[in-house]
Amino acid sequence: MKKFPTSLSLATAFLTLLSCTVAVNVDELFDVQGGKTDGGCDEFYKRKTQSGDLDNWVTEISYSVDASVTTIENYGQDPRVRRAMRAFFGIQNTGRYIPGTPTANAVDAVRLNIQRVQEFFNRQLHNDGTPYYPLGDRFLFCGSDFLVYQPDDTQALDFQAQDIFDGQGNLVRIADVPSYAEKLNEDADNDAWWSGFLTDTNGYYFSPTGGEYCDGTNLGLTATIQQLVPGPNGGAQNGHTLSSIVLCPYSFTESPQPNTYKDANALLTQRTDLAKAVPKSSTLLHEAFHLLFGAGTTGFLEDADEVYDIAACVTLARAQGERARRNPENYVFFIAHMYHMLGTDEGNVPESIRKNWDFAADGSGQGWVYGATETDQAM
Template sequence: MARISFLLGLTACLLNLLTPTFAVEIWDIFTVDRTKDTDGACKARMTVLDQWLSEGSYSLDVALNAIDNYLTEPAVRDAMTTFFGVQQTEEGRKPSTIEPIRKKIQWVHYFFNQERNPKKKNELWFKANEYYLFCDSDFLARRDKTDSALDFQTKVIVDKDNNEISIDKVPGYATALRKEAKAVPWWAGASGLNGYFFTESGGDYCDTAGNFGLTAKIELFKQGANGKAQKDRIARSVIICPNAFDQNQPDSYKEANELLATGTNLADAVPKSATLVHELFHAIHGGDFSTGKAEEYDLGACIKLAEQQVQNSRKNIENYIFFIAHMYHLYGEADGEEPWSIKKNWNFQIEYISNSKDFIYGATEDGDAMDVDE
């Protein structure tokens, strides 16, 4: 998981797809093309994405409730030390470092549940026309920086003498190209978003094994007076790669929970829906979290961050993902055959491999695991 760092000049011709009187669906919270399966559209993925939405929402609920029970639940205290380096204090007092961590999760929860701001006439905290969802990076077409530049109306940009201008000569585009040493222009017109991504990888990003998703900042433009481009607003683009749907992880929390046995590593019990949660942390919190090479994804590396670089662990999204998964397996509930149903609750703890400094974060019964009533 990673994210593209810059995008310039996208059109603001979007539809408001919100339907607040019904249960939240994936198209309620994102602008997403459901009509085809090319050019980043998601027709064949909609059922899975709706499952991911439900799982993500429930898992965030459970994590927030667990944090709220910090003082009465030793397992929560231990997990927050493991993943965020929270130093436990004397009994009856919650460490002040917990609330900023909780708020990071809470904002993602607002998004998943399409919640409203009571201080602003109950307006939605997050609007679907400010968040795009794509199911591949194939809508991006590589261009050479010396190609003729297009504007947000797909018109060739010209100078005062009516001569065509290349992409690298447009001031805003030139600035974007300088932000990354290997950046090239990627035109997003196939998706209807008429603008450029300026980055090293674009349309080929999802072709690389192990790339599951990315998030990009979008500057939306609209036509102003005399046809001139006028900034409209900032939005976010979330791309979920085919690799994320096909990765070797459980398809659901139910499947993940059924795989658990004493000693099973937590890393093997994180469902595919965590990719969507991960990218939403990027989309909502932007630069508050580490990106690119600064991100850690391996469970062991995340735990070591909390031990050795506490502040970095609280800026590393996968630390939150592992914490959320731990809390869900520990406190989730049975719900028939639903994909998020937990049949048995498990705790996890560090288990060192004999004669080695290596360890796993293994499932344990040790009196903490309990069967959920059917």
């Protein structure tokens, strides 16, 4: 059972939200690809028993984002929270929370972003019982080998894997579809990759690597699958856009990160870098920010614009706070910090936190760490 200390400033509605959180299975959040190859997740999720690494990851994420939202609600009373939000989001530590001020507005923006992730992983429901994020257009793959390379001059297929014709009855090539040509031209190395030969999801990814993405040490990616439908005059037009997260097998089996929060917490001693105590589930958490917020000027940073190293994240927050508040890994580190600081001992389960730790920047140059330190009680 989750047991988080609450602040007197917490709204009643928010207390209700946290107290009603129930266990959610990964297949309630995604259409999970079956099988052990071709992007299948059977090695990491046992469908019959609803268990395995993926389900543990969802539980860990749910616990940790719940803890983080609770701590932010306690911003005005807890100096540890204020220091962490300054470190990862560049929010000026004024020592208090005054509604309407730049500090309060920035705090609220971060809280709402994490709350959105919380609502997703807790499968939050509307009053009529329908989920905020219903299934049907969101897919989870465990590998990129379901994607098959297609040359630009290949016949374009629609969402039913049928040939597309133009208004004159001529076959349409991938490169002749305007939106596809735009995607191909975004990067000189982009290629088209079809998802429908090895899965039931018919659409195109546009990427330099596609099916080869998980061949190395990559952890995961978030992408859209653009479907085509026949237009009113027989021509091709964009249809439904599907969202997908691809988790590479490396993120489960070979990543150097601890397997669970329980394992991560056991590694902590005085001055241990927080980056070493972020569990493997953080890959799914990171990709969820991309999934929920998208990219562009109003979305989150992606590709070359992102930063991942903890020192780089702290540097970004110091120099460009607003930009740091759009970088997924800044949230990953903040959430891990808050959970190690606030989580509770749940016994021999992945989300268990045996001992609470605070963290702070320490040292300089090659000796710099965002290190663990004995935590004080909230003031």
